Amino acid sequence: xxxxTQLGSHVSVSEGALxxxxxxxxxxxxxxxxxxxxxxxQGLQLLLKYTSAATLVKGINGFEAEFKKSETSxxxxxxxxxxxxxxxxxxxxxxxxxxxxxxxxxGQGTRLTINP
Amino acid sequence: DTGVSQDPRxxxxxxxxxxxxxxxxxxxxxxxxxxxxxxxxxxxxxxxxQNEAQLEKSRLLSDRFSAERxxxxxxxxxxxxxxxxxxxxxxxxSSFTVAGTDTQYFGPGTRLTVL
Numbered sequence: 001x002x003x004x005t006q007l008g009s010h011v012s013v014s015e016g017a018l019x020x021x022x023x024x025x026x027x028x029x030x031x032x033x034x035x036x037x038x039x040x041x042q043g044l045q046l047l048l049k050y051t052s053a054a055t056l057v058k059g060i061n062g063f064e065a066e067f068k069k070s071e072t073s074x075x076x077x078x079x080x081x082x083x084x085x086x087x088x089x090x091x092x093x094x095x096x097x098x099x100x101x102x103x104x105x106x107g108q109g110t111r112l113t114i115n116p
Numbered sequence: 117d118t119g120v121s122q123d124p125r126x127x128x129x130x131x132x133x134x135x136x137x138x139x140x141x142x143x144x145x146x147x148x149x150x151x152x153x154x155x156x157x158x159x160x161x162x163x164x165x166q167n168e169a170q171l172e173k174s175r176l177l178s179d180r181f182s183a184e185r186x187x188x189x190x191x192x193x194x195x196x197x198x199x200x201x202x203x204x205x206x207x208x209x210s211s212f213t214v215a216g217t218d219t220q221y222f223g224p225g226t227r228l229t230v231l
Binding site for chain 1: 122147149151156157159160164166171172207209213217218219220221222223224225227
């Protein structure tokens with residue numbers, strides 16, 4: 001069964017520093033991978049997705065992620081953190097259910113804190 | 117494209133009461149999903165609709181839970197005889213498969229508190 005592990009439930013960085021959020025996946029088939037962001041008391045917003053077209057994926061708000069099959073990883077990065085990046089980040093992998101539909105299997109989430 | 121909407125945003129109820137949540141998906145999306153998110157956890161899949169047909173249900177969805185999507189438009193999720201363990205954020209997502217990828221867009225969620 002497909003699964004995702006996010007390393008580090010809390011990450012704290014200084015404003016302007018590199019952001020690195022780690023995600024490793026387990027999948028028996030070529031995966032589709034996603035990163036979502038969740039602000040307090042809100043739903044999930046799609047940051048970016050990997051669909052096998054390119055291993056380096058660029059998303060919104062300056063985030064990007066690199067798919068590395070040999071490491072089964074899909075880490076999320078941003079060169080320079082901004083205060084508005086403080087939120088919960090979820091990595092997810094799809095798993096087929098029925099008639100082409102794909103449910104999302106999420107990791108536990110990583111809470112990102114930005115220090116001024 | 118107004119996005120996925122959910123109503124209500126917050127619901128406080130007493131144990132044993134019934135509650136119903138509504139989700140309005142993005143209009144051209146034929147797939148609709150419900151997820152549940154408990155505090156400090158990632159969302160977990162509950163059920164899936166393709167148009168009006170409920171095609172998949174998780175084991176998390178006990179007999180007290182029922183979901184509908186009449187006419188393939190909005191969806192409702194009802195919980196009967198609520199328990200404190202039902203307290204969670206209930207998230208709805210909709211999608212339209214393009215090139216094999218099912219990209220799901222989420223609503224703001226309904227936060228349920230059972231006292």
